[in-house]
Amino acid sequence: MILVSQPILGAEEKAALCDVIDSGWITMGDRVSAFEQAFAEKHQTPDAVAVSSCTAALHLILQALGIGPGDEVLVPSMTFVATVNCVLYAGATPVFVDIAALDRPLISLADAAAKCTAKTKAVIVMHYAGYVSGREAWRDFAKERGLLLIEDAAHAAGADQAGTFGDAAAFSFYGNKNMTTAEGGMVTARDGALLAKIRQMRGHGMTSSTFQRFAGGTVGYDVTMLGFNYRMDELRAAVGLIQLQKLAQWNDKRRALTHRYISLLSEHCPAVRVPFAKGLASKVEYSSHHILPVLLPESSARHDVINALRDSQIQTSNHYPPVHKLSFYRKCFPSVSLPLTEEFAGRQLTLPLHPGLEDSQVDWVVTALERVLRSSSQTLKGSEDLVA
Ligand SMILES: *Cc1c(COP(=O)(O)O)cnc(C)c1O
Numbered sequence: 340m341i342l343v344s345q346p347i348l349g350a351e352e353k354a355a356l357c358d359v360i361d362s363g364w365i366t367m368g369d370r371v372s373a374f375e376q377a378f379a380e381k382h383q384t385p386d387a388v389a390v391s392s393c394t395a396a397l398h399l400i401l402q403a404l405g406i407g408p409g410d411e412v413l414v415p416s417m418t419f420v421a422t423v424n425c426v427l428y429a430g431a432t433p434v435f436v437d438i439a440a441l442d443r444p445l446i447s448l449a450d451a452a453a454k455c456t457a458k459t460k461a462v463i464v465m466h467y468a469g470y471v472s473g474r475e476a477w478r479d480f481a482k483e484r485g486l487l488l489i490e491d492a493a494h495a496a497g498a499d500q501a502g503t504f505g506d507a508a509a510f511s512f513y514g515n516k517n518m519t520t521a522e523g524g525m526v527t528a529r530d531g532a533l534l535a536k537i538r539q540m541r542g543h544g545m546t547s548s549t550f551q552r553f554a555g556g557t558v559g560y561d562v563t564m565l566g567f568n569y570r571m572d573e574l575r576a577a578v579g580l581i582q583l584q585k586l587a588q589w590n591d592k593r594r595a596l597t598h599r600y601i602s603l604l605s606e607h608c609p610a611v612r613v614p615f616a617k618g619l620a621s622k623v624e625y626s627s628h629h630i631l632p633v634l635l636p637e638s639s640a641r642h643d644v645i646n647a648l649r650d651s652q653i654q655t656s657n658h659y660p661p662v663h664k665l666s667f668y669r670k671c672f673p674s675v676s677l678p679l680t681e682e683f684a685g686r687q688l689t690l691p692l693h694p695g696l697e698d699s700q701v702d703w704v705v706t707a708l709e710r711v712l713r714s715s716s717q718t719l720k721g722s723e724d725l726v727a
Contacts, residue, residue, distance in 0.1 A: 341691045341700050343656045344515040344630070347589070355577035366572040367542070368550050374576040375525070377583055382502045384527045388538045389576060393493045393511030393524035395569035397425035400507040400526060403536045404487050406431050410460035415446040416661040417680045418465040422491045423662045431460070435663045437677040441634060442614045444683050448476055461487035464504065466495035469517070469627035470615050474504050481505055494629035497586040501627070502527040517590060517627050518582035520575035541569045589694040593628035596696055600631055603705040608712055610636040630658055631692035634683065636712070641688060644711050651707040656689040
């Protein structure tokens with residue numbers, strides 16, 4: 340089976356895990372600090388805070404920025420549910436914003452502007468598929484309105500400019516992301532004081548950690564804020580350090596595979612649109628190429644396409660069912676309507692993309708998709724004849 344995504348883990352990660360076990364210190368020690376430093380350097384930011392997940396990172400960011408009850412936060416709906424859940428964790432109200440266009444499924448600046456109210460406190464941008472876009476425009480948008488700007492950079496580890504937009508950014512190291520620690524996340528922020536607050540909040544709000552008390556010989560601690568247990572352990576940090584070294588090379592491979600997909604699809608499946616393809620061709624997009632989203636022709640039955648590809652041993656996925664359409668969110672916010680997001684979601688298909696994929700497998704996927712679309716357009720024609 341050709342999988343949508345696949346982690347790459349091997350001998351180096353195993354050895355790093357054994358080292359941690361042999362060292363006798365298994366959480367929040369030297370490796371976590373080293374991982375934070377290395378990640379910050381790679382993303383050209385002075386410091387970073389490692390946490391247990393990207394979801395935890397987002398929650399900490401909102402909490403540390405003082406976002407809470409009575410505040411509105413502009414969010415995309417074309418994202419993973421965690422982007423929006425964190426707003427509810429903070430007690431604030433998410434305000435759903437449409438995407439910019441069908442071939443640009445990023446949160447729309449124009450729709451965000453239209454949905455600003457006196458209560459709007461922040462905006463969360465999510466770098467869909469790894470595309471980091473519109474930094475200056477979002478900075479201006481936030482500055483003019485006095486809003487906080489937060490990045491959900493779960494897709495964008497290693498992408499140029501990721502984590503450099505606004506007040507803070509959250510990265511994910513979940514198993515299907517561009518680099519993994521199985522579970523894990525990272526916060527970057529420009530303001531050192533904000534990052535210090537997030538660091539303290541990650542460990543119950545305590546003024547010193549177990550490691551600091553051990554290393555520095557202090558015995559006591561105080562709790563000066565409401566904190567959480569969102570710590571990362573040494574095992575994950577050790578794996579993260581290894582993965583981080585390979586990230587740039589993996590992202591290069593993802594880029595090459597993406598370009599191969601784009602040129603083969605335009606030749607063999609011209610009715611299939613690839614979001615961001617134009618920007619990539621003219622080199623105006625920064626991306627970590629996390630996933631390969633395509634937009635099927637309006638006429639094709641996606642369910643049949645998915646099943647036919649599965650019969651050819653090709654796994655596909657859907658990024659994403661819009662958050663505002665999920666049962667829980669429909670109950671909470673019944674009147675939300677986002678026409679472009681809904682159309683995109685109805686036609687979107689995610690094709691396999693990961694650094695372990697070979698060129699010939701990309702060719703196989705495109706050939707299979709071409710075959711499926713041709714036969715489905717014939718059945719469609721057949722049924723039209725029948726109706727006529
Ligand atoms: C994966 C993902 C998250 C959540 O990451 P975790 O590390 O699993 O908490 C959040 N937002 C987006 C866009 C994601 O893809």
